Amino acid sequence: MKYKVKDYAKSLVEILSNNKLNDKKLTISFIKLLERQGDFAKAKEILEQAEFLITKQQGKKSVVLETARKLTESQKKNLAKFIEKGDIVKEKINPELIAGIKIIVDGERQFDQTMLKKINSLFKK
Amino acid sequence: MSYEILEKLKKSIENYKDNPEWEEVGKVIEVADGILKISGLSKIGALEVLSVESSGERVSAVALNLEEDSVGALVLGNCEHIKAGQTVKRTKQLLSISVGENLLGRVVDPLGNVLDGKGPIFGAKDKFENYNLENNAPNVLNREGVNYPMHTGIKAIDSMIPIGRGQRELIIGDRQTGKTAIALDVIINQKDEENRPICIYVAIGQKESKVAKIMQTLKEQGALDYTIIVSASASSPAAYWYLAPFAGCAIGEYFRDKGKDALVIYDDLSKHAWSYRQISLLLKRPPGREAYPGDVFYLHSRLLERSAKLSKELGGGSLTALPIIETQLGDVTAYIPTNVISITDGQIYLESDLFYQGTRPAVNVGLSVSRVGGSAQTKAMKKVAGKLRLELAQFRELQTFVQFASDVDEATKNRINKGRIITEILKQPDLYPIPFEKQVLVLYATLNGHFDKFQPAEIKKIEEEFLEYTENLHENLLAKIKKERQITDETEEDIKKVIEKFIETIKK
Numbered sequence: 001m002k003y004k005v006k007d008y009a010k011s012l013v014e015i016l017s018n019n020k021l022n023d024k025k026l027t028i029s030f031i032k033l034l035e036r037q038g039d040f041a042k043a044k045e046i047l048e049q050a051e052f053l054i055t056k057q058q059g060k061k062s063v064v065l066e067t068a069r070k071l072t073e074s075q076k077k078n079l080a081k082f083i084e085k086g087d088i089v090k091e092k093i094n095p096e097l098i099a100g101i102k103i104i105v106d107g108e109r110q111f112d113q114t115m116l117k118k119i120n121s122l123f124k125k
Numbered sequence: 126m127s128y129e130i131l132e133k134l135k136k137s138i139e140n141y142k143d144n145p146e147w148e149e150v151g152k153v154i155e156v157a158d159g160i161l162k163i164s165g166l167s168k169i170g171a172l173e174v175l176s177v178e179s180s181g182e183r184v185s186a187v188a189l190n191l192e193e194d195s196v197g198a199l200v201l202g203n204c205e206h207i208k209a210g211q212t213v214k215r216t217k218q219l220l221s222i223s224v225g226e227n228l229l230g231r232v233v234d235p236l237g238n239v240l241d242g243k244g245p246i247f248g249a250k251d252k253f254e255n256y257n258l259e260n261n262a263p264n265v266l267n268r269e270g271v272n273y274p275m276h277t278g279i280k281a282i283d284s285m286i287p288i289g290r291g292q293r294e295l296i297i298g299d300r301q302t303g304k305t306a307i308a309l310d311v312i313i314n315q316k317d318e319e320n321r322p323i324c325i326y327v328a329i330g331q332k333e334s335k336v337a338k339i340m341q342t343l344k345e346q347g348a349l350d351y352t353i354i355v356s357a358s359a360s361s362p363a364a365y366w367y368l369a370p371f372a373g374c375a376i377g378e379y380f381r382d383k384g385k386d387a388l389v390i391y392d393d394l395s396k397h398a399w400s401y402r403q404i405s406l407l408l409k410r411p412p413g414r415e416a417y418p419g420d421v422f423y424l425h426s427r428l429l430e431r432s433a434k435l436s437k438e439l440g441g442g443s444l445t446a447l448p449i450i451e452t453q454l455g456d457v458t459a460y461i462p463t464n465v466i467s468i469t470d471g472q473i474y475l476e477s478d479l480f481y482q483g484t485r486p487a488v489n490v491g492l493s494v495s496r497v498g499g500s501a502q503t504k505a506m507k508k509v510a511g512k513l514r515l516e517l518a519q520f521r522e523l524q525t526f527v528q529f530a531s532d533v534d535e536a537t538k539n540r541i542n543k544g545r546i547i548t549e550i551l552k553q554p555d556l557y558p559i560p561f562e563k564q565v566l567v568l569y570a571t572l573n574g575h576f577d578k579f580q581p582a583e584i585k586k587i588e589e590e591f592l593e594y595t596e597n598l599h600e601n602l603l604a605k606i607k608k609e610r611q612i613t614d615e616t617e618e619d620i621k622k623v624i625e626k627f628i629e630t631i632k633k
Contacts, residue, residue, distance in 0.1 A: 005194075108151070108165045108167065
């Protein structure tokens, strides 16, 4: 039977919440399971999904900050109000954005204040 | 020149208003054959339009499959540049088309984009409305019975299979049996009709050359001014084929809701079903009979149910539908033909054998029926053509019987001769629709035995001369029948006199 990424992620999160288990042993058996099922290619996706589920369980959020250049310290300070302790923050550099910032929360909500978006909407009109 | 460009740029930057807001987004996981699989977008609604940000340009898609952890969407446009990982945004809008009076005489695709190269349809000052492609059909209280005829200009149809405004009449037959020709005749015949309906011709999966030819024909016949062509050509993606009838219907609904009459022709729903099958299989929906998805009946029933005659309170507008179905080797018992036959209010069945015998339009009167059109038929036509179906049926029976008999009595001979004359009278060339008042005169003369003394081979010429004679010398009589829509005793006397005079002129 084929399992979905979400099913693997859910079960992984459940096992991880059980503190009695040995981390190393758990990792090895999980990889073996994936191999046996022929789903090893999905490993990265499963881990991402598991990470997302854990953050959600803890009432936290995963945030992607996409900018054209590396964020400066002052910019990071400004964003600190928005990011809570325990949130997973990933910084991504994409020169195509030209300037500004794109914030993606939990992969479902996006706040786009980049120059690329502004230029696109300007020429669309 | 460069200064001007700079000024323009400055102006547009000054006028630019930023609208910072949170958007709901998803990510493309898979893309193939015009279908997207998207993660995220957990709050999306069915049939909502999505915007895929694919390398600089935006491509629209429509959400069809809402699954537990992904969304299946249909790409509306070029999916060559869409890649996995790209962002998809919600637009919170349902698929719609801009509709207004300016659409008349134009050729558009199912999304309302211009295809005829005559420039944009709606200017800044033009009025238009956005109509959803998927709309609810009017409920029982908002409808009334079909009561006004939709004259096709084809004698065999107007006399025996009458169609009313608001009816759904299927045109069914094999390839090359004249299905589109009938549809075109109906459009052309509306030219001089009272309360002329707006005609919408929906071409699904047809060759661009055929659509161009149809457009040219309508233009030459002066029918393009009140016609709109929605074309999803053979080279366009299945998504366009699937959406085309809904777009045509939405355009028709606009005119229906304005209190006008509209006629929409779906040419053809077999191809529409094929496209829906393709999309459904690619979306991994479970296949059913002939690999069509389980809801292919609902696909056509919800489309055709939108054709209606509205009540007076809602303006009394109507939307008549003439769906076309192409059968394979005359098999009307296949899945899609039986579905559409059961949905519509009757069918015009065209037969290849009749077509090759020279009976054109090749309508098989025995298998064709109109379930509600009788109440919309004019009294004049009802009075004249009441016994036509019976006479033809009797003739066919006798004809089969006589094939095996060598000696036939006089009465049978006469009956067979009359049957042949009727068959000849019902023949009609393409693009030659006849107004109902002329049809009434011709059928009156034929069925009351005035043409019995002529040979069947002469009938076509006699008919032409008779119509010319009445048009030139008895225009008042034609106008009277057109106005009164019934044959009073007085009119009948006049008709008799006209026919007798005409026959006398022929004798001379």
